[in-house]
Amino acid sequence: MLCVHSFLRRASCNSLPLAVQRSVLRAFSVHLQNQAAEEAANPPSPQLRANAKTENLILKTPKGTRDFSPKQMAIREKIFSTIISCFKRHGAVTIDTPVFELKDLLLDGHWEESKLVYDLKDQGGEELSLRYDLTVPFARYLAMNRITNFKRYHIAKVYRRDQPTMARGRYREFCQCDLDIAGNYDPMIPDAECLKVMHEILSALQCGEFLIKINDRRILNGIFRVCGVPDVKFETTCSTLDKLGKVSWAEVKREMVQEKGLLPEAAESIGQYVQLSGGWQLIHQLCQDPMLSKSQLAMEGLEDMKLLFEYLTLFGIIDQVSLDLSLARGLDYYSGLIYEAVLLHQPNSHCKEPLPVDSVAGGGRYDGLVASFGQKGQKVPCVGVSIGVERLFSVIEQQLELSKEKIRTKETQVLVAAAQKDFLAGRMKLIAELWDAGIKVVMLRGGMVGNGVSLLNQLQYCEEAGIPLVAIIGQQEMDNGVVKLRDVATRKEIDVPKENLIEEIKKGLEK
């Protein structure tokens, strides 16, 4: 029988590079390729079911949803960990809420969007809907538990029956990463912190330059009022204005007049305001605007905007911030400051069809939402930021694809190998000891190691998978009470007494 020691000297040590020997051994490596197929689990197109119970059923995920492969999950986990560490740095704690809520509670915050809400079938019992965002469940949680001061983050999936545009990272099931600050603070202090959080995360994720657009619902409502829009039409005008950027001003104006029933001259005046953007100078200009200064609401918003600009200057992030009067934000519940971040350079501008710029983070102040759940006397002002992780994931996934950087999905530290078929029992005993010591260890399929050549294949697998150490047992090692420990990079081998193995492995991993 070929002993491990002499085999290693003959076949795999340093005289020839493994790559040269590889072509000869290709025929033996089928099981290794199977193993490697795990890594490359990139979904091909959906397949027709052949023997399916329902013949014409397609094997796919529901419209607007997707699976994530191990490689994608590795990227996502890196993004989540960047986001979570920022949230924790700012002293936030996390909660979790159910994926569905009582329909009536959920719609409290989402009257405008109710047609996009997924309802559950009536199977007896309560009427339920899938959550549309994480803000309404947060407000429900605060109201239900009578909490008036809370800084929490929540990372979870939300559901919108929207028209999905997957290429732009817009899905019907998507993840939100929210930080919200509830409580009575001096004006604009938590608001400034939300913007700082947004800035820290977008900087850390290195998706390129970005701009944070800010506005205030009070300024917008002031503009609507001085332009002659009746109060009852503020929300609906706002939701039309939200489309600006995705469609032209001409189209927005048409909708305001023809669908929302605004007077043409009102829409015209609004247009003159909402196309303005800038910094300090714009704030001063608006404060002195003869029409706008008639609106106390707008003036309040502008005063707070000045304060916010001061704080953002102290935080060192003012250069990436712009007051943009076209920013409206879609959701009904916002009551004050609103904001949205966009990437300035399209990360895929070298591609044939550059994708339209979407916002990668957004949020705002919603001082009335918690009170709408009806807790007596409980007014809980809130402000929050939501990171658009799906869009960022698309961008980062593209960046990585272009850079050809290899993503490791596993962190295996040791492969337990044997040269002879007989050593399955020995390997199983050894691998259990290493697992119990907390070491990340695998062995290739049991019983398939039929001859000496396979050991070489096992070593080759380690090189390809980036596993740094191999623990090898064979007859000679068993007889001597040792395990052969091989450093995959240097190909150095030492015989380690069994009782010292874990210690030696830990030393080897520290290098």
Add this chain to the structure above:
Amino acid sequence: MLCVHSFLRRASCNSLPLAVQRSVLRAFSVHLQNQAAEEAANPPSPQLRANAKTENLILKTPKGTRDFSPKQMAIREKIFSTIISCFKRHGAVTIDTPVFELKDLLLDGHWEESKLVYDLKDQGGEELSLRYDLTVPFARYLAMNRITNFKRYHIAKVYRRDQPTMARGRYREFCQCDLDIAGNYDPMIPDAECLKVMHEILSALQCGEFLIKINDRRILNGIFRVCGVPDVKFETTCSTLDKLGKVSWAEVKREMVQEKGLLPEAAESIGQYVQLSGGWQLIHQLCQDPMLSKSQLAMEGLEDMKLLFEYLTLFGIIDQVSLDLSLARGLDYYSGLIYEAVLLHQPNSHCKEPLPVDSVAGGGRYDGLVASFGQKGQKVPCVGVSIGVERLFSVIEQQLELSKEKIRTKETQVLVAAAQKDFLAGRMKLIAELWDAGIKVVMLRGGMVGNGVSLLNQLQYCEEAGIPLVAIIGQQEMDNGVVKLRDVATRKEIDVPKENLIEEIKKGLEK
């Protein structure tokens, strides 16, 4: 103006313990209590909505679901991290799939349980259902992507319209933590690894002693056959048998005869087998059983059981394993080995009403499920283990409650404080620098520091919240270009030049 330095000497340094001064200062600490309320966010009972749009709506989560408070999330994250590190140690990678699937695909694995599946309302488009487990989506993923070899873990919520019994940790929305191994391996090798994983996790979570019951669907079917049950009634007989333990054998027998239509003598014979449990000796006894040895299927199962017992002995976990012929497992898709772990001692046996023992982990082999999705020629044998994290969470939560151990929900490292109201700008500038250096830092509500006493309150807050360092600025510090760094535990203070602050903080945190 009172400078920080002299104030600290007068009011807070080591002459008097802070506790003595506390009672005097109680009146000033309202905002600190608000802050502390975050930590204690333990939901009281649901509240009636007062001003709600629908007057009689209750503010609650849907039936069978719950929120998790920050404290509960901290416990859960510890459990998840123990489980994930075990899965990774065994070389598994993770995937994610949508929370809902096409109804027809989902039901492939769950014909028996279809009444417990949550359906989505028909809002136009596809018929969708919430996932019932993570196994069927995994099999769908394998079939759709033509993957034949895969070791993956998946931690996510699943949904069952069951009768919830919350006290026992049984919910309609609950989390599953699954590891599955797909691929052609030598018999019982991945099966043994799943049991090893289960054993490692239950040991690491320290919930007390446990027993892993194992059985094999082939042995059960063999028993059914030799007892005279027609083949078509195997599955339904199995699902009745699954109730044994929750209800008495007499009740199970009644259901078999009266509801499932078995002959009374068949049920009687089954009863003689399924009440057996044991180790090696039972296996040998069954192999020689004159009736059972007529079933080739049962003999195959018993041969594999012998092999498994050998492997579990090598893994060093055989002492916690028992062959239990009453174990049936509820799900249709199991085809071979099945297993379930139970806690041996009721962790709450000191309580007035001890809870019935539920399984805390389970799983088995399902060699036919992937092929049922109809990929031509693709038979993908699978075996998996699912950790019952909700039940374990209940147990651990109870343990912690009894031990009065304090759970930290935040890891804040530094509080930025000032003695004077005027230093808001200084604090904001400083806190941003520390955030940018990656330090976990908070400040108490801006602008509420009205006088010297509040600094003491800020220090008190650090002691209570376990924040180790305080960075204090005041006029004198500003003038000297320093920040005062206070070690909360030792109450030692040093003046640190601003440019060295981050370095000094990092040193202080290493201690």
